[in-house]
Amino acid sequence: MEILVYIPKQTPRINYIFRHICGRILGFKVKLSSKVEDFIAFEGVKFSYAKKRLGNEVFIQQYGLLEELGIDDLNFSMDIWQDVPCFFRVSSESDIPFDIFSASFYLVTRYEEYQPHVKNEVDSYPIEESLAYQHDFLKKPVVDMWAYKLKAILQEKFPELPFPEKRFKSKFLISVSKAFKHRHNGLVRFAGASLRDFFQLQLKSMFDRFKTMLRLQQDPYDVYDELIDFAKENKMQLDFYFQLSNYSRYTKSISYNKRIYHKLIKSMGDYGHLGLLPGFEALYSIDILKKEKKRWENIVNRSLSKALIKNYHLNFPDAYLNFNKLEIEKDYSMGYQKNIGFRAGTCTSFQFYDLNMEQVSGLLINPYVLNSNALKELNLYEQIDELNNLKSSVKAVNGQMNFIFENSDFAEDSSKSAIFTLMKEML
Template sequence: MLLIYTQKITPRIIYIFKHICTNMLGISIRFTSKIEEFIAHDGMKLSYGKQALGNELFIQNTGLLMEQGLSEVEIKVQPWGDSFCFFPATEKSDLPFDIFAASFYLLSRYEEYLPHVKDEYGRFPASESLAEQEGFLQKPVVDVWAYKFREVLQQRYPDLNEKKRSYSVQSIIAVEHAFSYRNKGFVRSFVGMLVDLVKLQFGKVLDRIQVLLRLKKDPFNIFEDLILLIKQYDLKLMFLFQLSDFTVHDRNINPNRMPLRSVIKYVADYTKVGLLLGYYSLRNIKTLRKEKLRLEEIVHSPLRAVLNSKYNLSLPEHYNNLTELEIPEDYSMGYPETQGFRAGTCTPFLFYDINTEVTTPLEIHPYVLNSNVLEEEPIGKMKSEVAKMLQEVKAVEGNFNAVFKNQDFSDYSDKELYYSFLKQIHEIK
């Protein structure tokens, strides 16, 4: 057990110390603000303040975790070995920076609460992030820091027991449109065919006719192919289906149609399924509840996982809605326009709401890669960057989550490209 002294035990301190010490490193901790108790303790101990109390491990507190609410934070990033750090400390500190304040800044998404320039979709873009501006977006720095902190702790206390983490990979299949042509209704099918004719896309016109006449499989219905990969290679895939009402933003088929429900039930027999959030469910908790109940009624089990891969991730409102509806897991923490670690980590973490200074029960599972970016760069360069990030995650025994769309693996896409990245991530030869 590690005894931690701090002059004031704040919700931020409890949150970040529990995450780094207990959740990531497996070290049980206890807090005290009584100097006499701390000095009398014979076991492992760490002081977190302005100056050390004795010969214990000492991390200098730079102040962020003692505050409430938001303030303009001055950040100067500097190199630290083969990594980066900020919130520098004096030489008296056993680490050259306040690892706990820096980790809290990234995990809480402090910068997303501050004024920033949004992109055309109203999202917080990677270009506005400290990690992108300072060149460490492709590194899970919080995990790297935690492992270096463990090394320092182990040098001081050699009897420290290590927690064994395990590296894992998961691909998330976002299903906005389970079908390209089937089950769209006469009007939508007729208008769609006219649009294809105007665009001289005669191949799609022929495909539509064959699919509607049941002479050909719908091109977006690739679920059997991916389930076959699960069976052959024991892949960890999770499918998240959109079940929104039809609107100008959400153009999926009616969620009550039996073919869609049959696909969801079929997939749920082999792997985890969840909810791909629609445009209005991000803004209206009643709409979110309706979509949640739809999925639960189909699979006959509570909804566990959701993804918002396309629209604005509005913090903290969106996560608070998930918490209120008791949805335990979110997979939206990533950038749809670039690869990297949005929260600086490849480890699941609980969401901390800065507005209320409360640790919520919602577990955030960051994703590293969105298939949107795979055609943006030359394939050789992207393969190299994905390989580097895989190694970064392996080095800290973290979780590599990637987001694909079902249509990525259809004949209307460069499916060989996407299959090659899927196989690279899961190390299929």
């Protein structure tokens, strides 16, 4: 179904955010028109987005951000509307008391991350500087909630017209930065690690390494068969992201050249989608990223379409610019490593908008709600209640929850059991 929006002047920002709100979230085909006569004559669902109301139509007043170019130091205050935080307030003439399109654009494009800030050691952009953290709406998909409130207003105006519905989804991604803890690392690394454990009196670790190498026990990180069995039993799909970097201070996995590694990657592709886990250096060098992409494609024998950054800086927006240049279609890195919630304020995938160039890219960003780094030193079972509350918010807007774990998270029986419980609850 098509929805018509009257706009005095179209801009790249307006085109972009209307296609996210009306298209991706609400499921409409959206048509923008600057002709008043066409708007008046249109019989279907419609509303105006301008400085002034035309007549008795549904009217959303413009705040002004979508008509601007570049990045400004914005000053605005927060409000609450129908129990949901909001900002960019407009006059009482508007049917919604704030400009939901400017506010959504601000959050989804990560406008605040283009502004000067001191980078931290985890996400590059400090969560403490984010509007969502400062005003306690990080765990609410506010962009989707605003969109559904707009939908309710349109439904009241056009009760006879059908509105499309999406379905709630959960997706689980497994990152593999170190495929095996002990096995297949080579004799030199085995000897060095054993000596280190001996001199540091880490005797249990040393004995575990020997038992693993002698095949008296399974490698702790070799949890792949168990993951596949769990996925089959619960009728879920797991996506696997493998790192193919050169050995360095940041990369300790087995060599990307080893046949056993190639065999593992290909076998996981039989049960789920595959993607690339770029190494640290690849996030700062497009040439290194290109090499890792080529390695992945040579192993999998198909074009790389998905990437995930789990444990390194997102390096926003440069990492996304490089992904786009190399025609990587989907990214799953938008989130905070050590905090549960929605970094971009939405639980719906969105295209990357480059604010420096004021243009939309082909890269589709799929935000995650949980990175397993956020669960370190926490009681996992206590987090399930919190995530269930968050799940209710996402289900109310038929959104998607993406969860990122790594194979090493399943190495210990206690944590493995808790994570499996969490995954079942989130389905």
